[in-house]
Amino acid sequence: MNELSPIFLPGNGTSRCLECQVIQSPLAGVSDQIFRKLVRRWAPKALLFTEMVNAKSLELGHGEEKVNELAEEIGPIGVQLFDHRPDSMIDAAIKAELSGAFLIDINMGCPVKKISKKGGGSALLKEPELAQLIVKKVSKAISIPVTVKIRLGWCETTSNPVSFALGLQDAGAQLITVHGRTRKQGFSGYANWEAISKIKKSLDIPIIANGDIKNARDAINCLETTNADGVMIGRASMGAPWLIGQINEELKNKKTFKPPDAKMKVSLSLEHLKLLVSKKGNHGLLIARKHMNWTCRGFQGSSALRHNLVRAKNPKDAIKLLEDELIKLN
Ligand SMILES: Cc1cc2nc3c(=O)[nH]c(=O)nc-3n(C[C@H](O)[C@H](O)[C@H](O)COP(=O)(O)O)c2cc1C
Structure with missing residues (x-):
């Protein structure tokens, strides 16, 4: 190249x-x-x-x-x-x-x-x-x-x-x-x-x-x-x-990049969700759903987390799910 x-x-x-x-x-x-x-x-x-x-x-x-x-x-x-x-x-x-x-x-x-x-x-x-x-x-x-x-x-x-x-x-x-x-x-x-x-x-x-x-x-x-x-x-x-x-x-730079681990994916999703909700209110959760669904993949428990996230009724519940997941991962 x-x-x-x-x-x-x-x-x-x-x-x-x-x-x-x-x-x-x-x-x-x-x-x-x-x-x-x-x-x-x-x-x-x-x-x-x-x-x-x-x-x-x-x-x-x-x-x-x-x-x-x-x-x-x-x-x-x-x-x-x-x-x-x-x-x-x-x-x-x-x-x-x-x-x-x-x-x-x-x-x-x-x-x-x-x-x-x-x-x-x-x-x-x-x-x-x-x-x-x-x-x-x-x-x-x-x-x-x-x-x-x-x-x-x-x-x-x-x-x-x-x-x-x-x-x-x-x-x-x-x-x-x-x-x-x-x-x-x-x-x-x-x-x-x-x-x-x-x-x-x-x-x-x-x-x-x-x-x-x-x-x-x-x-x-x-x-x-x-x-x-x-x-x-x-x-x-x-x-x-x-x-x-x-x-x-x-x-x-021909450097190997360390791809994000589970903890980072979950905290990134949490940050993304909070930013969307602070800008768009409850509608922010609807936009965040697809992003969280794409990001929270490829780690143990990610499928259950996604299953629960799409069913979260309000931003507060979705934030709690992600925060609880982070505690589990710590
Ligand atoms: C959800 C989605 C939205 C897109 N929106 C645009 C757009 O607004 N403008 C555009 O030029 N292409 C748009 N595209 C096409 C992409 O920019 C890109 O050209 C196409 O996905 C092929 O590249 P990829 O194989 O890396 O995805 C969109 C594609 C997808 C999947």
């Missing part, structure tokens, strides 16, 4: 440098401010993303909390926007830049029907000219870099990912993240890293490889296959906010 270098993005007046080449995926419903705060404990310099933001809503003044929170972010934070209307994208990108975004990412991969039916997310993979127009207009309107996250195409028979990516580069995209699946594939099969390598070979801008990277070994294999400039990790980090830092540490 080639030595990874910092990734320089010139912007349109405001340049940015990514010192960490292991990047946290935008994850709707997961990568909120509290999750990101935990990820930064192990990966303070990594680029993290907001959950995707509906550009039209932001233009109309809704959903602003996702960008208003940026001021509290202590490391590089990309705002990911989705829509198909260039003017809405421009307006939202300007708002996000003013709120402190490190860069703006445009979503051209989301397979969710509610979004693609209206022309946003992966639907743009079928509209290369519109996709380029959006990138061109947004890049001109803001001074920070514009990046794009794509899939390999709408479906295998109609897609030409190299030509699509080249078009985005010509339009002003300064980095492209490629999830190595088509829209039609959803999350089935395996990510096609070979196809990402073809894009990397044909473009001059940095390429980030994404899809099916679960640990440092996968990251090394992916980097060797694709020759990409960095990797992005999604699902494997759900419930594992240490993973970005762990992979970065193992890739860069």
